[in-house]
Amino acid sequence: MNSILSNLKIQVNEKIYVKDPETSPLGKKIIQQSILLIDEIGFDNFTFKKLGEKIGSNESSIYRYFENKHKLLVYLSSWYWSWMEYKLVFATTNILDPSEKLDKAITIVTEKVTDDVNTEHINESILNKIIIAEFTKTLQTKEVDQENKEGFFLIYKRVINRIVGFINEVNPEYPFSKSLASTIVVGSLHQHFLTEHLKTITDCNEYVSTTQFYLNLTKNVLR
Amino acid sequence: MNSILSNLKIQVNEKIYVKDPETSPLGKKIIQQSILLIDEIGFDNFTFKKLGEKIGSNESSIYRYFENKHKLLVYLSSWYWSWMEYKLVFATTNILDPSEKLDKAITIVTEKVTDDVNTEHINESILNKIIIAEFTKTLQTKEVDQENKEGFFLIYKRVINRIVGFINEVNPEYPFSKSLASTIVVGSLHQHFLTEHLKTITDCNEYVSTTQFYLNLTKNVLR
DNA sequence: GCAAATATAATAGTATTACTATCAATATTG
DNA sequence: CAATATTGATAGTAATACTATTATATTTGC
Numbered sequence A, B: 001m002n003s004i005l006s007n008l009k010i011q012v013n014e015k016i017y018v019k020d021p022e023t024s025p026l027g028k029k030i031i032q033q034s035i036l037l038i039d040e041i042g043f044d045n046f047t048f049k050k051l052g053e054k055i056g057s058n059e060s061s062i063y064r065y066f067e068n069k070h071k072l073l074v075y076l077s078s079w080y081w082s083w084m085e086y087k088l089v090f091a092t093t094n095i096l097d098p099s100e101k102l103d104k105a106i107t108i109v110t111e112k113v114t115d116d117v118n119t120e121h122i123n124e125s126i127l128n129k130i131i132i133a134e135f136t137k138t139l140q141t142k143e144v145d146q147e148n149k150e151g152f153f154l155i156y157k158r159v160i161n162r163i164v165g166f167i168n169e170v171n172p173e174y175p176f177s178k179s180l181a182s183t184i185v186v187g188s189l190h191q192h193f194l195t196e197h198l199k200t201i202t203d204c205n206e207y208v209s210t211t212q213f214y215l216n217l218t219k220n221v222l223r
Numbered sequence C: 001g002c003a004a005a006t007a008t009a010a011t012a013g014t015a016t017t018a019c020t021a022t023c024a025a026t027a028t029t030g
Numbered sequence D: 001c002a003a004t005a006t007t008g009a010t011a012g013t014a015a016t017a018c019t020a021t022t023a024t025a026t027t028t029g030c
Helices: A025-041 A048-055 A059-063 A069-092 A098-110 A124-139 A144-149 A154-170 A177-197 A210-222 B025-041 B048-055 B059-063 B069-092 B098-110 B124-139 B144-149 B154-170 B177-197 B210-222
Strands: none
Touching: A025 A048, A025 A069, A025 A124, A048 A059, A069 A098, A069 A124, A069 A154, A098 A154, A098 A177, A098 A210, A124 A177, A124 B177, A144 B177, A154 A177, A154 A210, A177 A210, A177 B124, A177 B144, A177 B177, A177 B210, A210 B177, A210 B210, B025 B048, B025 B069, B025 B124, B048 B059, B069 B098, B069 B124, B069 B154, B098 B154, B098 B177, B098 B210, B124 B177, B154 B177, B154 B210, B177 B210
């Protein structure tokens, strides 16, 4: 996968940002350091002022890239799901057996992420931690319908729908492929969260992975 | 169920509030109206000042009941899960067949809620909407480990563990009962959210219920 | 290599949020 | 009816979430 993705330029919806952060060194620094800072202090405590201090830039400069911190989180999420889509596509291309393809896909989306060295300014492993801890906050706002209309969540929905396609190939009769796919994707984030913080209500841990749980579940449901 | 619960006094962890809102008319008004206001404007836009205006009380009076709005949301969630636990217990008591008991339990926790007339100041149907839209925010903070230690999420975990018990009765060999139970409970909230806001990635709608999806899934997984 | 255009930094300012403190007024209770 | 507790009103602080303006760099196009 390394060489294939070495020129990876992830596209996110233009409406999410004021100015594309990929087009300047400051923009890239904003992305890189916001990931580290959100991981460090949490999204609720994160402010553009603190980010400005961290990167030695002025608050007002950050506002020229993102309207507010919510949009920045939507950007990071879109980037993450876009990157995940690449991984999904490359891992499943040329695999003919539907079950094997679905298993690969489930493994990709439920696995704990390690850093992808091909993107210099983004640490995917830490971004994955942010997605686990904060992703639902991008959806759970009063503006969700408006933002959905504007296409803020298109990439995320595309990831789900790719998995829906794989599920349908394995079992075209199964009537809940969309709900199963969304359950796997968002549910695995939650299981990772529980493994980290509420260990008593999950079976997933360092020995039994979230991936094993969802592979087993899916196999049984589609059989 | 009506008569059994008519004197229902839900207990929540004392550390969640400064002063028990159940002990005064103002406290009850805070609970009642905060549910309506959070539903109306969303938790992110909700402030004690706005709540004060709504109930004709001073902001500072509300602070005598809750330290901040996060704790109020934790209180509302605890109340909800405690009420849910009552419903679970009464719906499953005296049912001997493990599968039937599990089905009842899944139905209770995944169903859309209608108002319970036995609690005068709380509209459970609207509270359910808040839980669907905001529950994960009670967990997804930097303070989750500390608050978990203080027992803020005990009732929620108890609900999950009751379902774990039912799952184990149906199939003692199944190795992921905790993950399955937490997936059902938090996943069904998410499916309700998708039905409302991102319809293209769920199969649940007015004709096919979230409950049907989880009953089918559980049956297949434990068979 | 320089002028024009663009990006960034610095500063200031506003409205709102998230509280805390104090004291007066009102209700409750023993 | 006095003591106690509760609520309301007011004021105040620090932080947040921005917007606007102007100065200073940096980039680019010729």
